[in-house]
Amino acid sequence: MIVDVIGVSGVIIVVATYMLLQIDKIDAKGFWYSFLNAIGSVMILYSLTYNWNLASIIIEFFWIAISLFGLWKWNKTRNKVKKT
Numbered sequence: 001m002i003v004d005v006i007g008v009s010g011v012i013i014v015v016a017t018y019m020l021l022q023i024d025k026i027d028a029k030g031f032w033y034s035f036l037n038a039i040g041s042v043m044i045l046y047s048l049t050y051n052w053n054l055a056s057i058i059i060e061f062f063w064i065a066i067s068l069f070g071l072w073k074w075n076k077t078r079n080k081v082k083k084t
Contacts, residue, residue, distance in 0.1 A: 007047025013040030014063075029077075034070030037063060 017036040020026040026033050041063040048057050 001050075003047050003050040006043050007051070010040040010043025010045075010047065013043065029070075029074065031071070031074050034067045034074060038067035038071065041067060 013036055017026065017033060017040065021028055021033060041060045045057065045060040045064065048060065
């Protein structure tokens with residue numbers, strides 16, 4: 001089912017992003033870390049709308065919210081650097 005492929009792809013993105021962080025290939029305060037976490041979590045959340053699991057939906061909601069906060073913070077810092 002395509003929904004499962006989307007969900008598993010989201011899991012791969014989130015896990016790969018975490019691995020990149022652990023091997024110092026990505027910056028936790030950079031764009032890509034938060035962006036990839038948000039995209040992966042949205043994909044997982046989408047699959048959960050078809051395969052309901054409340055606990056998983058709650059954690060994905062928070063993962064997305066925190067990732068969006070990270071993107072906002074990254075953008076705010078980037079704009080500050082541009083102004084100086």
